Amino acid sequence: MRIVVAPDSLKDSLDAHAAAEAISQGALAAGQEVGVDLDVVSRPISDGGEGFISCLQQAIEGDLRSCSLTGPLGEPRDARWLYLPQCPPGASLESMRYPVGIIEIAQACGLELIPDARRDPERTTTYGVGELILAARTSGCRDLLVGLGGSATCDGGVGALAALGVKFTGTDGAQIDAPVGADLTRIERIQLEQVRKDLADLRVTFACDVNNPLLGAHGSARTFAPQKGASPEQVERLERGLDNLVTCLRDIEMQMSPDASGAGAAGGLGFGLAACLQSKFAPGASLAMDFLGLPGLIEKADLVITAEGRLDASSLDGKGPLEVAQLACHGGVPALLLAGEITEDDESRLRIHRAAPTISISGISADPASTRGSRQRSTEALRQTTQELVSGWLESRD
Secondary structure, rough: OEEOOOOOOOOOEEEHHHHHHHHHHHHHHHHHOOOOOOOEEEOOOOOOOOOOOHHHOOOOOOEEEEEEEEEEOOEEEEEEEEOOOOOOOOOOOOOOOOOEEEEEHHHHEEEHHHHHHOOOOOOOHOOOOHHHHHHHHHHHOOOOEEOOOOOOOOOOHHHHHHHHHOOEEHHHHHOOOOOOOOHHHEEEEEEEEHHHHHOOOOOOEEOOOOOOOOOOOOOOHHHHHHHHHHOHHHHHHHHHHHHHHHHHHHOOOOOOOOOOOOOOHHHHHHHOOOOOEEEEEEEHHHHHHHHHHHHHHOOOOOOEEEEEEEEEEHOOOOOHHHHHHHHHHHHHOEEEEEEEEEEOOHHHHHHHHHOOOEEEEEEEOOOOOHHOOOHHHHHHHHHHHHHHHHHHHHHOOO
């Protein structure tokens, strides 16, 4: 009997690999308890944020490479990216031109790289993302898969564009060499025609975990900048700055609408890069599942178990765990979704059950606050909950 384990991370508690290990241990213990031999297949997932590379690397034969670059506060740091020489077995990604470079922007400008007291999206930069892109291109990659999540920035991608060679001129006529969020309002002219020509053969697929536009109430600054350390005043300055960026790019034939789904992801990084790169946005969870061969594994499974930190209405917006559960349900395979916290919103619950009608949802702990931030308590709670639920499921099949 096969069980496929495919959780995302439990924020502030466990990364996806640790969550998968705890679930797998619980499932195997349940099998021993009721005398059933289980084949547990572990595939931790990520929908584009932190851990994107490590989750993909578990199942594909790629070469993990290192790159020295500029960190989110301008500091030198090393980051990793994945060189993939050929299409992974079981993945339907033949349309990509191999070798493919896989990049996780959180490696270069991730929020987790900055202490709470130093988080400031007016000062953080995406410059290192541009350096990662150039490293992959120099290695011969013409197609890139970019995990677009977990950023500490809200600069519209101007830092990354500067690293690629784009020139920015301010309202005072001076060149801005490495613009950040605070510079957005004073950019007057952008020169990127030469970079467009130089990178014309490079294609980028952004693995995105949100569908927000660039501007407005649900845009990048007003929705996400406060989570990255911005004050209300900074949020409004960043909003004006991003609006100014749109104006500047519109003057040079902007290639992506600021209203497009995902334009507001990662502080508008993808929106900015789309100005000079062939690019498209795709659901990060679906891309990761395809790379990991999850459709084929789930098709042959008897049970699928996934997990996330909080289950609420936002889980329906392409988040990995519900995508896994829906894939199982569509194939007639029972699915179990474990969550550290579950919304009390009845409408959200109803929408989730409509999306995956055969899914079973369970909280990991009766008191979510007791495990938040504690790796040991979260691991044990997740293992124990899995064991109890899988034991009950196995016994019900007799």
